[in-house]
Amino acid sequence: MADDRDAQERRSETRWPAFAGLVVALVLYILVPNPDTAVLRQVATVILILMFLPLLVENPHRLTRQSEWSRWLSITFTVALVVANQVNVAFVIRSLIEGSANGAQILLTALQVWITNVIAFGLLYWDIDRGGPVARGNLTRSELRTADFKFPQDESGDDVDEISRISSSRSDWRPGFVDYLYVSLTNMMAFSPTDAMPMRSRTKLIMGVQGVTGFVLLALVISRAVNILGG
Template identity: 30%
Template sequence: MAQIRKLPPAAPQPREAQPAKVAPLWVSTVATLVFGILYAILPEHITLGPSWLPLVLELVIILPGTTASLIRHPLSARTNRVLAFCLLGITTTALIIGVILLITTLPERHEGREAISLLRTGALLWISNVLVFGLWYWEIDGDGPHKRATAGHQAADFLFPQQADGNTHNWIPHFVDYLFLGFTAAIALSPADTYPLSRRAKALMMVEALIAMTILTILIGRAINII
């Protein structure tokens, strides 16, 4: 009788790699609305047009995406990215105009009673600076949250400490990580534990530090001298 050869057991098929999770997107939306609220309470002489205008424009842009998510028909990642850059354009323009107007109207504010208002305005603009650039870092790093998830949250435009080993623990950067990056850049005028890798990241950090330095040294310093 012919011997029957036993076939070797089939090698197990590898499971398809599951894409990494996308960090929650609603936090950045809330941060954008917080900027609009902070801008709305700025003095009218610091804003170009009504101070509430950026907040209204933000709501108009955010509403379609929020509605689509609520009815379980979310917008595509490409559409969300376009809307995100529209929001960044509005917030960045409003911030820069506010800083320029504060500088140009500074010589007129020399009385003691103006000092508290000047400090309050400088603080609002400084916080707005942190929010705006936190949003920029969140959106440009690795070309946005969806692309970062596809790439397994590897270091792209910024290198977080958790990514130094190639992100072997599948760490996911959330918006608060980029907000902390914006905070350290605005208060220390340099990166702390997170390093910019790309030219666009370095350029953005330089702009944020320049705005923060202007607010901290010129505007708030002038208010203290008035006191």
């Protein structure tokens, strides 16, 4: 029993990478220089912090405990962060289309919103796949919920030894926050999955929304930059 607990403790994901990403996202979100959304962003930030505190108290270091309420609170939190940033996305798109805002400022704002979007969607993917980070780190594979993503490690068990030794089948590899952050980053840049493939309809829809957001932002930013340089 002691060996099982030790193995579970080693497999349980630490909170700090996701916490660091969350802090960066909230700071960028609140510092967006848009007076039209200032009050909304301040209220949303306070609500998000209040929602996150119980989750931090439940698992201050390693993600080992989860109840029904904390599972739904965690999902609600990440969805709220994504939705809150989409408001910023909408205002940035409007400003880029109208061309009324200061060029350098709107490009910086677009970058802030873009980075926040990467982190927010990364947190959402991290929170929904296979039952969430607590489940991935503490349950056996037969107990995990249906996967939302198929990672390269999930199908590399038959590769050469130096690759297969870190596969899911041989090392019991489980994806962590950095893996989902990379999925989010590549989806925002390539507008399609590159590292991990979406396996469920809900995942494809979420990735589709993120990809469209990234494409529109990039297209309008390039257009605005061309106008600035041309002027």
